[in-house]
Amino acid sequence: xxxxxxxxxxxxxxxxxxxxxxxxxxxxxxxxxxxxxxxxxxxxxxxxxxxxxxxxxxxxxxxxxxxxxxxxxxxxxxxxxxxxxxxxxxxxxxxxxxxxxxxxxxxxxxxxxxxxxxxxxxxxxxxxxxxxxxxxxxxxxxxxxxx
Numbered sequence: 437x438x439x440x441x442x443x444x445x446x447x448x449x450x451x452x453x454x455x456x457x458x459x460x461x462x463x464x465x466x467x468x469x470x471x472x473x474x475x476x477x478x479x480x481x482x483x484x485x486x487x488x489x490x491x492x493x494x495x496x497x498x499x500x501x502x503x504x505x506x507x508x509x510x511x512x513x514x515x516x517x518x519x520x521x522x523x524x525x526x527x528x529x530x531x532x533x534x535x536x537x538x539x540x541x542x543x544x545x546x547x548x549x550x551x552x553x554x555x556x557x558x559x560x561x562x563x564x565x566x567x568x569x570x571x572x573x574x575x576x577x578x579x580x581x582x583x
Contacts, residue, residue, distance in 0.1 A: 440553040442545040444560050449538050450571040452531045456505035458567045459529060467576060468566040478502060484510055497524070506531055512545070514552055522549035525556075541567075 448455055458464040462473050471489040476482050480502055486495040493515050501509035508529040513520060525547040534540040543564065545556045562578050569577040 439546045439548060440550050441547075442543075442553050442557050442560065444543045444564060446541050446564055446568055447534050447538055448541055448568045448571055451537075452505040452533065452539050454571055455531050455539055455541055455567065458571060459508070464567075464570070468570055469563055470566075470578075478504075484512075500526070514555060519552050519555060522547060522552050524548070525552055527556075 458468055460474060460478060465473055469486070472486050472494060474484065475487050476484040476499060478499065480499055482499045484497045484499055485493050488494050495512055495514050497511040497513055499508075500511050501507060510527045510529075512525045512527045513523065514525075525545060527546075528542075528544045530540075530542045530544075532540045532542075541564065543560055545553070545560065547553050547556070565577045569575060
């Protein structure tokens with residue numbers, strides 16, 4: 437039986453390096469991830485945490501695989517009690533050349549239960565829309581905060 441999976445694909449008029457930076461660098465993630473920031477060394481086996489503006493840990497895990505600027509795989513667990521009980525999930529982010537001045541960005545999030553998939557199905561489109569808009573126009577689409 438397959439695990440519940442969320443897949444999101446978008447095309448961004450940018451470079452792989454800029455999309456990678458938007459996904460990983462603090463000055464970008466503070467904008468595109470609604471004030472949250474990643475805390476990690478960005479190397480295989482390193483602990484990874486997503487920290488909210490108030491200091492709470494939203495998500496935690498480990499860097500499973502990293503191939504800058506093409507592929508990032510995270511072992512991921514949401515820290516809200518009702519989502520944490522579903523255990524670990526796996527998030528794979530892939531960046532591929534699509535055409536002149538464009539890349540294909542694919543996020544695949546596999547979970548052990550439906551609650552986490554429901555949560556990431558709401559969060560990933562907002563985050564990725566912000567990344568796309570910021571890189572293409574210099575402006576965010578959405579500026580609300582992650583709860």
